[in-house]
Amino acid sequence: MKSTVQSTTNAEPSPIKNKVGSLFIPVTNIEKSREWYCRLLGLPADCEIMNGHLCPLPMDGTSIILDTMPMWGGKEPGGAPAIKTPAFTLLTSDLQGAFEFVKENDIALATGIEHDHWFVIKDPDGNLLMVAKE
Structure with missing residues (x-):
């Protein structure tokens, strides 16, 4: 039987870039x-809310957009489903300092520091976010 999976070494060019533009977080x-996110990230809490449901955060690198997701379950009674598996990492050069910061600011911890490299927190909607050493 002939395989339909193509080798990645001979991949054809794609019009889709291997670059992440923005990460959407359902809120x-x-x-x-x-x-909450501006306090966590040390940003001024005056980020513009666009179209009543989008809030792009001013980030270095890949952007984060908070979104009530009206097209993706946001209009349902419970809102759009939360991210139950960390899908990306927020970086820190001071893991212990970041861990103490979240504890001092009453941010819900989902884990302690694991493998001296990362820990996971919960936002007010239950989204899981990983904080990891840079």
């Missing part, structure tokens, strides 16, 4: 989430 209350 239920855009104002409350903006305040």
Whole structure:
């Protein structure tokens, strides 16, 4: 039987870039989430809320957009489903300092520091976010 899987060494060019543009995080209350994420990331809490449901955060590198996701379950009673598996990492050069910061700011921890490299927190909507050594 002949395989239909193509080798990645002879991949054909694709019009899709191997570059991540933005990460969307589903939230239920855009104002409350903006305040929480800005406090977590040390950003001014005056980021613009666009179209009543989007809040792009000013990030270095790949951007994060908070979104009530009206097209993807945000209009349902519970809102869009939360991210239950960390899908990306927020970086730190001081893992222990970051861990203490989240504890001091009453940010919910999902794990302790694991393998001296990372830990996971929960945002107000239950989204799991990994904080990892840079």
